[in-house]
Amino acid sequence: MTFDRLPKARRSAALLGGAAVALALGAASAGAETIRWARVGDALTLDPHAQNEGPTHALNHHIYETLVGRATDGTLTPRLATEWGIHPDDDTIWVFELREGVTFHDGTPFEADDVVFSLERAMAETSDMKGLHGAVESVEAVDEHTVHVQMEGPAPLYVQNLTNTFIMNREWAEEHDVEEPQDFAGGEESYAVRNANGTGPYTVAERDPEVRTVLEYFGDHWAETPEVSEIIYTPIAEDATRVAALLSGEVDIVQDVPVQDIQRLQETDGITVETGPENRVIFFAYDMGSDELQTANVEGNPFADPLVREAMHLALDRDAIRQVVMRGQSLPTGVTMPPFVNGWTEELDEYPQPDYERAQELLAEAGYPDGFEVTLHTPNDRYLNDEAISQAYVGMLDRIGIDVNLVSQTRSLHFPLIQNRETDFYLLGWGVPTFDSQYIFDFLVHSTEGARGGWNGSRYSNPELDQKIEALATETDLEARNEMIAEIWAQVQEDRVFLPVHNQLLAYAMREGISLPVHPENQPSMTDVSFED
Amino acid sequence: MADALLRVEGLTRYFDVSKPWLNRVIEREERQFLTAVADVSFEIRRGETFALVGESGSGKSTIAKMIVGLLKPSHGRILFDDQAMTGTDGAAMRALRRRFQMIFQDPFASLNPRWHVGDIIAEPMVTFGLARGAEARREVARLLEVVGLSGSDAAKFPHEFSGGQRQRIAIARALSSRPEFIVCDEPTSALDVSVQAQILNLMRDLQDEFGLTYLFISHDLSVVRHMANRIGVLYLGRLAELADGKGLFTNPRHPYSRMLLDAVPDLEMSGRRRKPVEGEIPNPIDPPPGCAFHPRCPYADDRCRREIPQPVRRDGGEVACFGVEEGRI
């Protein structure tokens, strides 16, 4: 009665007749496995510099490679660069030694010039990656396998910015007229959007955006041969459908597993779930800098009062959110920083237990014995259970008398509110691709000016702190730098600039017999997949 | 004439039945007009019953609607008690409107099914401010009795009455604004004969009692014969013949009048062999040239096919026929 629902895997249909069969055959199949991989959204483009966005990078990591990679424990790993470091004579130059014997998919050998070309391309006006390379002055190929990157000043952490900057082939790009990422105003499609020529472990066999992408193992890849030889990648937007596809055996690995389904999936025969923390912290923030709030029913700005902020912290029951909303799939935290990040300490991570009475007292002390009314903005399709978290907090605030209107909307409406400073109180998640506190300070803590403070919806402005943050960028003495980071965090925590909630746990569900470790940036690589007997 | 209550002069009405503009351009067609009423003149004297007879498409209902103001004439004038009704507006028109009323053909459609009978009857008097409240209720009860119903019927809905009773209600409504002139558009054609007799008798009685003037429209010659003092015969929007009641039936002049009389079945069973009527009424959008009746007329000659005959006085009436004019018939 079972219908043949697996013909998609054309090339290895026999293997996919059923997982059990494949497993029974044992390791004989290693190196010739097809993985059907589903997640919520597709890569937006194959052009590696056009979109600075997680799912896009995740797919492109299979096709293109970066100079350095990020291991599942958050550390840097060599990829196209075998060694890197700051030039011993000039702390404004980064030196990269490149891997030898690497070829692009079209057979062209990989050379330093390709790195120069790619970094320059990533810095182009139409590139979405240029923010990560703002401190680069020039790139130079010293020899075939050495590249020097000249920075505007000392940039001790620059290498951290390179984990998602992919290396393209100059000739291929020139041949297809894609020397720069696509300009939307141009009106023509760029060749690189649907075609790729990387050095990655897989080549693109078939690409139907948002429908299905088939990747095949690139036989000339420099690294060890992975167990997965073919990847069929399918985005499935609906949570229920995505889970259903795994339950019905139509896919092998599901990323973005809804938290409420994790336990049930774990209990389901033939399915395993792997979880791990994501390098992303979820927090609330409030406008503490303005004189007046836009949505409050009281004059002045209650959030400017430290007592109110403290009361709000005391009202947040992180354990309950973890327990109920996140079904245990979160790490509650007291700091707006994931544990992977440089600067994280256990002390900072500690969080207070809720104390509603004290919170109410504080509010009364601050002059709001009856509380006040304010609007909380939350996205409903960006983070794990984002809407439910906000909703739960609304209930908690209600208990201390703060009457919150919850506005829940899609990300494209939510984020502009923060960027344009149109919200008093909001939920935001912050990933830290550089794994360093500076990234957080730059965007969230520094006063809004120039390239810094773009996401500082708190309107927090502390000139002293701003100076320290700026100094971080050029401080090459790592110890001194870490001390500064600790100082800044101490101030941020004291001023309660943010109301941290938790770090998300990521969950990958897969059919039994497969293992895939969770990647902190949610960019799993199918080369990491292993099949067990 | 002094005693004319209503005068109609050169009344004409056409309807635009053209296809949409684009069709006309592409199919190269002219605008099309349907002439429902063409150059009709007559007068109705105070206290008389004037009848218009004709078959479907003859324009009799269109004339009725123009007289009561439901349609605007394309040309011509209507004078009610020497006051022009076209172009009059406001208070003067209101005062005029009170003085005439209309009774319709279908007693099932002419009463609003959602209204109480009392409200239906009271509507004209309330609209014209003649009575309201308790006074109106008393008046309604009186009117109901006048038309042979019971005062308590005011609380009922129309669907609780038979066709004849409904027509009585419609008559009561018509009387409620105390009009002088009532246009009766086929008032009995939807009724059974026995009920028709009741209604016709009632209308006669009311006419005597209130000194009413009737314009009586019908296709039924025997009813017209029974009711009318004078009769106008319409054919395709034009008056074919105008005669007093007796004259038309004893001595019809126009060939169409004769034909109509012939078509009435012979209830007396006199054994009279009727002349079979030829043909059907032409399409009014595309009427025949000349006298519209010529294709069916046994006396038609070339002139009839070319020219449109104008009414000519004959025996106190008027006839629009070249045959009669020329003495051929």
Next chain:
Amino acid sequence: MARTDHETAAASTPRPPGRLYRAWDSDLAHAFRTSPVALVAGIVAVVIILAAALAPWIAPHDPFDPGSLVLMDGFTPPMTENEFTGNFYLLGTDDQGRDVFSAILYGARLSLFVGFSAVLFAMVLGVTLGLIAGYRGGWVDSLLMRIADVQLTFPSILIALLIFGVARGFIPPGYREAMAIWVLIVAIGLSDWVQYARVVRGATMVEKSKEYVQAARVIGAHPAKILARHILPNVMGPVLVIGTIGLALAIIAEATLSFLGVGVPPTQPSLGTLIRIGQGFLFSGEWWILLFPALALLALALSVNLLGDWLRDALNPRLR
């Protein structure tokens, strides 16, 4: 009841039957009393509507009061005590610790409010425009009907989505939340007026030519009065039928909009929002979060639809 005797006595003496009795004795009422489907649907609809209307008085909890929610109560199964708090809930709780039973009552209340208001809005707009178009005819009619055509070009869901977008642009940020429900009503209503307008226009054109309207025109009654007093009552039959079914459709439309991410605030979930939320728990084991609201919606929409269906047949004299 003690009054029965008195009533029998009164009934034995002939007197004009009262309005109530006439309504009870009317063909429509009789048809209703003798149709099992209509009867059951009617009872179900009345029970749900009453329960929803009386939610603040009969619901054990107020799910719209976030302060009263205890997060730790979340995911309590039906008829069971919560493992942490020991609280008991008839139909269990959802992910926020909301009592599902109360949430259904309040949600149904909101859904019905949105549904009724949207239908009313569509009805008033559609009937008014339909009356005007049908009565005036000519260019007014052409214009209105062309607008209706354009509107029909857009499916209702899209229209509602677009109206939502516009509203977001026009309403100042501070008022958006308060206005959300009204925007929803307008969005659903605006996407729905055309069918009322079309039906009323057609019926008005028929009624307009009827003689009772001509009789009113003969005495010079004002067109507005003719439309309101004469024509309107006579075109309301089909309007009510569409309205009934429209109510069911509006409730479903609200649920669908909620699925598409626009709708009522999540802190005040409608029946549709509850289902949208519950849908996420289809595979997680917390079946009650989806099942009960879905059953409530099904019962409500089905009974209203059945009533509308029955009314359509009952009001059609040709099907008697």
Next chain:
Amino acid sequence: MAEPLLSVRDLVVEFPTRRGTLRAIDRISFDIREGEVLGMVGESGAGKSITGNAIIGLIEPPGRIAGGEILLKGTRIDDLPPEKMRRIRGRRIGMVFQDPLTSLNPLYTVAEQIIETIRTHLGVSEREARERAVALLDRVGIPAARRRIDDYPHHFSGGMRQRVVIALALCAEPELVIADEPTTALDVSVQAQIIDVLKEICAERGAAVMLITHDMGVIAETADRVAVLYAGRMAEIGPVRDVVQDAEHPYTRGLMGSIPTLTHAHDRLTQIPGAMPRLDNIPQGCAFNPRCPEAFDRCRVERPDPIGRGGGRRVACWLYDRAGVKEAGNG
């Protein structure tokens, strides 16, 4: 006397409603002889059309024949299974309805509708059916029948359509044609044409006609015999001249008197007071008794059955009951 073509015996037709069962036809009996024209008159609601529908077995449910029998040439047809009855309809009994505008399917040409009917009943070839159809249309007076036959109904005027309807009713050569108000919807000048065509063509083919109408004039001119119905009951039946000129039933008399005539103008018309009772409110005894100027006690209690009056006349009135209390009238 030869066996009648159609014989209706004590026909009862009932319509169940929630307020009780309505008797639309209450014990009506009459015969139609071969080739004769039987007129059936009565006011609306008297049961004329229902009688016609009962004969061809097309009473709308939930209405049903609740009693009596209908015999076609001695064979009962009221209890035939639907399929057998279908073979009689159109083939042996044709039917003409009132409104020619709605009697024809607007989506089919005249040819399609006639040929379909002919072939349903007469197993002839398409070509022959078409020839017959053309001939028939020609006969009923459609000019240029061969050309017009492929037109759609809306291409014809009302009078022409009624001719088409007559052709359709006659195309399988039935023995009886039931014409239900065939001229009511037509103009005066066309009415006579249609009646003439119907009468002539039936006479030619020897088909009997049951002519249902409310128009006494049409009956007087067309029918051989006439039956007068009142409130679902037979009031009077007899040769047309007798009934029209010398009605015996007080209702018939009142009816005749209430018709205005062309020949002389009366000041007032004779009128029957009141209105025909609704079917749910038929008085006890003679249905006509509340309106009858000559009613006496028996009329209010006992229902009169038609009483033979000689010469083929029967009258349902106690005035003519020889055994009755009061000897009256010209009996």
Next chain:
Amino acid sequence: MLAYILRRLLQSVVVMMVVALVSFSLFRFVGDPVSTMLGQEATVADREALRERLGLNDPFVVQFADFVTRAVQGDFGISYRLQQPVTDLILSRLPATLELAAISGIFAFVLGLGLGVYTALKRRGWLSNAIMTASLIGVSLPTFLIGVLLIWIFAVELQWLPSFGRGEVVDLGWWRTGLLTPSGRASLVLPAVTLGLYQMTLIMRLVRAEMLEVLRADYIKFARARGLSDRAVNFGHALKNTLVPVITITGLQLGSIIAFAIITETVFQWPGVGALFINSVQFVDVPVMAAYLVLIALVFVVINLIVDLLYYVVDPRLRADRGAAGH
């Protein structure tokens, strides 16, 4: 006839222009495309520069004129999100939606017609009442829930049918069809049923109501009186006359099937234009949204036109060319 078509075409152009204007002016309110197009590291200046490049700072009239000028040439610009020409995107997604819409349309029409006729002919039967009641379930639950429930039953529990996607597809020129492979056909079943259920109910009810009306028409009675068989009366006469009004409504339904596909496609991850639209809404991909709305309007206009022409074919009364006037 020609004039008729021309008039409809003129009307259609007006409708399309209005739709374009309305949809275009609405996009300003769905969100800010720029913020979703740039990564989180982008600065205010970056956003402003992109805004300028995209012409979002131009006056509305200029933007609209530009949009219309390019739209009539079939150029809807580049998708902000997927960076491909919108026209290509839509064309590549359209076959999936059209196949889904067509199949569910056929499903809805055939079943709706059959059940409608059945319930009309057997008006008082218990089965008819059961069908009537059961069919209402289809309109008493939101489409998305029906879709999810079908997935749960037929894909997860029974594992008879796929839960998502189109299965294996075959390229026929630019048309990518799933109808030619077994998996493609199997994949079509659940979405088509989900999408068609609502329309099926509507069509069934419409057919039933119209059929009941027609069955009471004089010409049906006359057809029976002529002794035509039940089959000929019910199907030859009644059904054909029923179809005339049904065609119009069904045509409009087909249009809304395409629109309602938004939800079905989302639930079943069906790679059609509806899913594309919803993803675009989230991303404020204005060019795709605009093109989609114009496409929907176009589909409606075309369907309307076809329906009108069909009407012409079916109903001889509308073919005035042979003119009643002459006779």
